Amino acid sequence: xxxxxxxxxxxxxxxxxxxxxxxxxxxxxxxxxxxxxxxxxxxxxxxxxxxxxxxxxxxxxxxxxxxxxxxxxxxxxxxxxxxxxxxxxxxxxxxxxxxxxxxxxxxxxxxxxxxxxxxxxxxxxxxxxxxxxxxxxxxxxxxxxxxxxxxxxxxxxxxxxxxxxxxxxxxxxxxxxxxxxxxxxxxxxxxxxxxxxxxxxxxxxxxxxxxxxxxxxxxxxxxxxxxxxxxxxxxxxxxxxxxxxxxxxxxxxxxxxxxxxxxxxxxxxxxxxxxxxxxxxxxxxxxxxxxxxxxxxxxxxxxxxxxxxxxxxxxxxxxxxxxxxxxxxxxxx
Numbered sequence: 001x002x003x004x005x006x007x008x009x010x011x012x013x014x015x016x017x018x019x020x021x022x023x024x025x026x027x028x029x030x031x032x033x034x035x036x037x038x039x040x041x042x043x044x045x046x047x048x049x050x051x052x053x054x055x056x057x058x059x060x061x062x063x064x065x066x067x068x069x070x071x072x073x074x075x076x077x078x079x080x081x082x083x084x085x086x087x088x089x090x091x092x093x094x095x096x097x098x099x100x101x102x103x104x105x106x107x108x109x110x111x112x113x114x115x116x117x118x119x120x121x122x123x124x125x126x127x128x129x130x131x132x133x134x135x136x137x138x139x140x141x142x143x144x145x146x147x148x149x150x151x152x153x154x155x156x157x158x159x160x161x162x163x164x165x166x167x168x169x170x171x172x173x174x175x176x177x178x179x180x181x182x183x184x185x186x187x188x189x190x191x192x193x194x195x196x197x198x199x200x201x202x203x204x205x206x207x208x209x210x211x212x213x214x215x216x217x218x219x220x221x222x223x224x225x226x227x228x229x230x231x232x233x234x235x236x237x238x239x240x241x242x243x244x245x246x247x248x249x250x251x252x253x254x255x256x257x258x259x260x261x262x263x264x265x266x267x268x269x270x271x272x273x274x275x276x277x278x279x280x281x282x283x284x285x286x287x288x289x290x291x292x293x294x295x296x297x298x299x300x301x302x303x304x305x306x307x308x309x310x311x312x313x314x315x316x317x318x319x320x321x322x323x324x325x326x327x328x329x330x331x332x333x
Contacts (some may be wrong), residue, residue: 043251054107090327091118103285103308105316108229109324110237110300112292122230125219126306129281130166130191131290132225134235137184137256139203139211141249144180151181155198167192181252188256191280229302231288234275236300240292257291263316265289266301269321277283287313293321295329 012216017023090109098120106124110117157169157176159177164170167190169178178186186192197279200208208222215238217231238244239253257277266289267276287310290302303320305313 009030023058023084029320040204061191074129075133086116088119089331090324092174093323093327094320095120097316101305101308103313104306106229106235106302107320108300108302109328110233110236112241112298112300114240115237118232123219123228123232125226126288126304127283127286128220128225128227129283129286129288130193130196131232131281131288131304132220132222133187133191133196133228134210134232134279135212135215135217135220135222136196136200136203137187137217138215138235138239138245140180140184140206141253142211143203143207145246145249149180149202151184152179154179155183157194157198161194161198163193163196164192164320166190167194169194184253185256188279189260190260191282192258194255202298204257211251220317229290229304232304233268233300234301236290236292240277265317266291266293266303266321269318270295270325274325285310289317293325297328299328 053198080128106121108119108122108286154177159174162170186195220227256278262280275294281288285307288304
């Protein structure tokens with residue numbers, strides 16, 4: 001910018017003006033001076049703009065970095081202390097029990113009245129095994145409530161319907177007559193795989209997934225047979241508390257999930273006489289159970305496993321249940 005100081009007087013010098021206006025007309029001289037001043041101003045503006053264009057990015061970057069450093073060192077609002085979560089004792093006790101076990105375990109607990117909860121790997125996607133029969137049951141009864149399915153419709157068993165595994169239908173002859181309602185009962189009481197196959201085919205995978213999505217089971221897939229402890233816990237809470245089906249339908253489904261032929265997991269961990277509405281899931285390396293324990297203060301409990309030692313898991317599930325039940329009932333008294 002130093003050269004500009006020398007350039008200004010030379011641009012406006014009388015000698016230069018005289019050379020441009022040799023007649024020396026005062027009016028013409030003033031016009032020439034005004035034009036030269038305009039050119040000078042424009043020149044200075046262009047020089048200043050060029051300088052700012054080159055320097056502005058680095059200036060902004062330095063200002064931005066300075067603000068970031070200050071905000072990291074001196075937060076405008078001091079962080080509030082993290083409150084001690086409820087049910088922390090129960091969670092820690094269960095974590096200690098799970099830690100030495102082989103495979104992966106997921107646990108979800110929720111008080112049905114207050115919705116206070118704790119979870120361990122609650123959002124971990126795991127193989128659902130027969131827990132996936134739960135949304136199938138609910139979809140069937142929702143379709144019944146809507147008048148699109150008659151639960152007392154009689155179905156004649158076909159040889160191609162039969163599926164290996166749990167349940168009595170696999171042992172029935174072709175042409176055996178069974179209602180949709182009875183197949184729902186067999187899915188709950190016996191975890192009947194043939195009934196599950198027939199009902200799922202009649203309803204369709206898309207309709208069943210619609211129910212899963214409507215419940216908010218965001219990490220569950222009927223086709224992939226995947227779910228999480230949190231999603232299964234949500235299913236039981238909504239079934240019991242939130243009117244996702246008629247009361248008559250709810251009570252019927254829950255009766256199918258009570259006093260089943262599989263009472264060696266969660267039910268085995270609570271005192272005799274305590275009602276448990278639940279559904280088991282079993283595959284190679286998968287020993288799971290989930291449901292509602294009707295303690296003096298009812299709660300949802302989901303215990304899932306994957307890649308587990310099956311003998312170890314079958315022993316662990318009632319022990320985990322017992323620990324939670326004892327701590328919970330002592331706490332609420």
